[in-house]
Amino acid sequence: MLVAGIKSRPLYPGFAPDRHCREHVFAIDGEGAQAVLDLFAAHGAQLSGRMTIVFADAAAGKSEYAARLDQLPVDVVHRMPTLGTAMQRLRAVLKASRMGTRIYAAGSETLIGLTVQIAQELGMDPQSVMTEHRGTLARRVQCVHCKGFTDNARTNIIQCAHCHANLLVRDHYSRRLAAFQGVCVDAEAPGELPEIVEIFK
Amino acid sequence: MTHVEIPVRVARIEMVADRIKSVRLMRTDGLPLPAFSAGSHVLVHLRAGSRTIKNPYSLAGPLHDTSWYEIAVLKAENSRGGSRFVHEQLHEGAQITISPPVSLFSLDLRARKHLLIAGGIGITPIMSMAAQLSELGAPFELHYCTRTHASGAYLDALKEAYGSRLHHYESARARRIDIERLLPQQPLGTHLYICGPQAMIEDVMRQARDAGWPTQHLHAEHFAAPSGGHPFDVKLLKSGRTIHVKEDESILQSLEDAGLTPPYLCRGGACGQCETSVASCDGSILHFDHYLSDEEKQAGNKIMICVSRLKGSRITLDL
Numbered sequence: 217m218l219v220a221g222i223k224s225r226p227l228y229p230g231f232a233p234d235r236h237c238r239e240h241v242f243a244i245d246g247e248g249a250q251a252v253l254d255l256f257a258a259h260g261a262q263l264s265g266r267m268t269i270v271f272a273d274a275a276a277g278k279s280e281y282a283a284r285l286d287q288l289p290v291d292v293v294h295r296m297p298t299l300g301t302a303m304q305r306l307r308a309v310l311k312a313s314r315m316g317t318r319i320y321a322a323g324s325e326t327l328i329g330l331t332v333q334i335a336q337e338l339g340m341d342p343q344s345v346m347t348e349h350r351g352t353l354a355r356r357v358q359c360v361h362c363k364g365f366t367d368n369a370r371t372n373i374i375q376c377a378h379c380h381a382n383l384l385v386r387d388h389y390s391r392r393l394a395a396f397q398g399v400c401v402d403a404e405a406p407g408e409l410p411e412i413v414e415i416f417k
Numbered sequence: 418m419t420h421v422e423i424p425v426r427v428a429r430i431e432m433v434a435d436r437i438k439s440v441r442l443m444r445t446d447g448l449p450l451p452a453f454s455a456g457s458h459v460l461v462h463l464r465a466g467s468r469t470i471k472n473p474y475s476l477a478g479p480l481h482d483t484s485w486y487e488i489a490v491l492k493a494e495n496s497r498g499g500s501r502f503v504h505e506q507l508h509e510g511a512q513i514t515i516s517p518p519v520s521l522f523s524l525d526l527r528a529r530k531h532l533l534i535a536g537g538i539g540i541t542p543i544m545s546m547a548a549q550l551s552e553l554g555a556p557f558e559l560h561y562c563t564r565t566h567a568s569g570a571y572l573d574a575l576k577e578a579y580g581s582r583l584h585h586y587e588s589a590r591a592r593r594i595d596i597e598r599l600l601p602q603q604p605l606g607t608h609l610y611i612c613g614p615q616a617m618i619e620d621v622m623r624q625a626r627d628a629g630w631p632t633q634h635l636h637a638e639h640f641a642a643p644s645g646g647h648p649f650d651v652k653l654l655k656s657g658r659t660i661h662v663k664e665d666e667s668i669l670q671s672l673e674d675a676g677l678t679p680p681y682l683c684r685g686g687a688c689g690q691c692e693t694s695v696a697s698c699d700g701s702i703l704h705f706d707h708y709l710s711d712e713e714k715q716a717g718n719k720i721m722i723c724v725s726r727l728k729g730s731r732i733t734l735d736l
Contacts, residue, residue, distance in 0.1 A: 237629030238601065313605040316629035339529030339606020341633035 248323025536613020700729015
């Protein structure tokens with residue numbers, strides 16, 4: 217199956233402190249909060265300047281992370297109820313930022329992908345964004361046929377939320393769209409599907 | 418690797434500033450010149466006596482007219498022949514050849530803003546960048562540092578074209594660019610491009626890294642002129658031949674004079690095309706390139722034969 221071994225599959229090398237930057241903006245969701253807590257615990261003394269956290273907090277403040285993030289020596293924590301609103305806030309924060317700002321993204325692949333997409337749209341090189349994957353591997357998938365996006369894909373085969381085609385979820389990734397590509401898997405013999413397995417846990 | 422040579426005629430030579438001549442080249446075989454992107458350079462092949470000098474020169478323009486190219490040449494104090502030849506011997510009507518344009522210094526058009534910085538003759542590639550950005554309507558600032566007004570090539574034309582987007586600094590009048598102030602003012606998504614004297618490039622690059630600019634946003638045009646040095650011998654591992662490198666010639670030039678055709682592209686230590694493995698040497702390698710990393714230079718098993726030399730008497734190359 218055409219799922220693995222594709223070069224565009226992003227890699228997430230993990231956070232490292234950038235002691236030269238004068239501003240640090242962290243975009244996180246779910247367990248990505250732990251990556252920020254770990255960075256501050258290990259290298260907090262090396263970070264200086266203005267610090268902003270944009271937290272997509274699906275648990276609405278009830279998770280253990282919300283309170284611990286509030287205790288970090290940061291200037292502001294934007295706690296947003298959904299990934300969508302968090303990304304809107306992130307874009308607004310970055311639009312007003314100047315060079316010398318380092319962008320960090322940690323958490324789901326979807327959050328990382330969307331953060332890199334926003335950074336790129338604002339002229340930043342995607343490689344300059346520090347990324348650390350934590351938590352779910354669920355994917356944001358674009359149907360290559362109808363171009364619609366389907367979120368939270370957990371299985372090798374999904375049904376497109378828009379055109380209902382049965383899609384094979386590939387490793388082929390688009391940084392521009394921040395999505396993996398899904399290709400119709402049963403075009404030759406409609407309804408004949410390979411075994412459906414949960415592989416993006 | 419084959420090297421295409423384009424036959425051209427020197428259509429016009431003009432003094433455009435103190436010690437700087439612009440040279441306009443037109444193709445002699447009636448074909449259009451290849452279109453090029455901002456920041457590209459060509460190798461100009463000059464026959465000075467028995468030697469052929471191939472020097473890289475950035476294309477100052479024009480971007481869309483394929484009937485001519487313009488380069489600008491500073492008469493260097495310690496010229497190894499190329500710039501002195503252009504200033505003293507090259508005349509209008511002369512027929513020479515050039516390589517097709519190559520770009521090792523290009524705009525990143527994904528940027529939200531472009532910060533262009535030129536020192537002296539470094540204006541040539543920066544000028545074509547400004548022309549392209551202006552045409553695209555992309556935001557940019559052009560900072561141009563010269564010693565005096567008279568040493569600033571194309572200054573009046575740039576002023577007229579770009580108005581307040583041009584910032585000019587004359588060091589003789591104690592006006593200097595304030596990099597430390599300039600860098601933190603730039604909006605997120607700005608890319609920086611610099612061409613000028615080596616010390617200026619290194620200084621600006623260091624300040625930009627210290628100001629937290631990611632390396633992906635820093636672009637510099639580095640052309641090292643192969644400085645002369647002590648003569649030495651090159652032994653070639655595959656053929657067993659030994660070739661002498663004279664004090665005023667590069668390894669690459671000496672190999673070519675001996676009839677060999679090693680790969681090259683920029684001849685200025687920037688592109689990496691002529692990277693050669695070193696089997697052994699009895700001295701230390703003098704690395705003058707900007708391509709190998711510091712670790713690679715220290716390891717001493719690779720050399721860029723267009724600019725680097727040996728401090729010793731014999732080096733054996735895997736050629």
